Amino acid sequence: MLQKASDTPPKAENVLVLVRHGQSEWNRLNMFTGWKDVGLSEEGMAEAHGAGARLKEEGLHFDSAFASTLKRAHNTLDIILEELGQDKLPIIKAAALNERDYGQLVGINKEEARKRFGAEQVHIWQRSYDIAPPGGESLKDTAARVCPFYDRWIVPELQEGKNVIVVAHGNSLRSLIMELDKLTPEEVKDYSLATAVPVIYRINADGSVAEKRDLAA
Numbered sequence: 001m002l003q004k005a006s007d008t009p010p011k012a013e014n015v016l017v018l019v020r021h022g023q024s025e026w027n028r029l030n031m032f033t034g035w036k037d038v039g040l041s042e043e044g045m046a047e048a049h050g051a052g053a054r055l056k057e058e059g060l061h062f063d064s065a066f067a068s069t070l071k072r073a074h075n076t077l078d079i080i081l082e083e084l085g086q087d088k089l090p091i092i093k094a095a096a097l098n099e100r101d102y103g104q105l106v107g108i109n110k111e112e113a114r115k116r117f118g119a120e121q122v123h124i125w126q127r128s129y130d131i132a133p134p135g136g137e138s139l140k141d142t143a144a145r146v147c148p149f150y151d152r153w154i155v156p157e158l159q160e161g162k163n164v165i166v167v168a169h170g171n172s173l174r175s176l177i178m179e180l181d182k183l184t185p186e187e188v189k190d191y192s193l194a195t196a197v198p199v200i201y202r203i204n205a206d207g208s209v210a211e212k213r214d215l216a217a
């Protein structure tokens with residue numbers, strides 16, 4: 001069940017902020033990316049600065065920062081932390097947070113893929129829960145590495161009352177948000193994340209969600 005969005009900024013403790021990286025060069029070219037380590041586009045860098053400014057407006061300060069090992073994510077986080085005046089905060093980079101592997105689709109233009117395989121089939125590969133693209137990972141496979149990492153390394157930080165920021169990818173974050181928001185496989189098919197728009201949670205001591213504010217909303 002999605003948490004009611006509260007209209008007051010979350011209290012400054014045990015806040016979890018999830019951010020998809022800014023637009024990448026292959027997002028701009030509309031190409032399946034997965035684990036390909038492409039950089040941010042100029043627009044993506046500007047989006048990252050905007051996300052940092054937005055989080056500064058929220059009065060947020062972070063105690064821990066996590067990103068995937070892909071540069072579009074940790075470069076986005078570098079920019080956000082710079083905007084917050086927290087550029088000295090160490091970034092923990094983890095492959096467990098990397099984007100879902102798109103297998104044989106990597107490098108193919110998405111419009112081209114829809115023509116070649118059909119729009120319905122491509123949408124299933126992009127957004128379904130347990131159907132993997134050829135040679136790649138399903139969302140379920142991605143969750144199997146993202147969620148254990150979150151439980152082991154991020155939940156303890158939140159339970160100590162720390163504020164944590166995680167910058168990762170459209171699908172690796174969808175797999176975590178599916179868990180946090182208790183989305184069904186049907187509901188998660190309709191859920192996607194815009195680039196560099198923070199989602200702000202306040203997490204209870206037992207790891208459940210107290211509040212959720214999607215700044216895209």
Ligand SMILES: O=C(O)[C@@H](CO)OP(=O)(O)O
Nearest residue numbers: 031032033034099126170
């Ligand atoms: O290509 C990818 O790796 C992802 C994210 O950019 O694409 P999609 O949003 O289609 O899952």
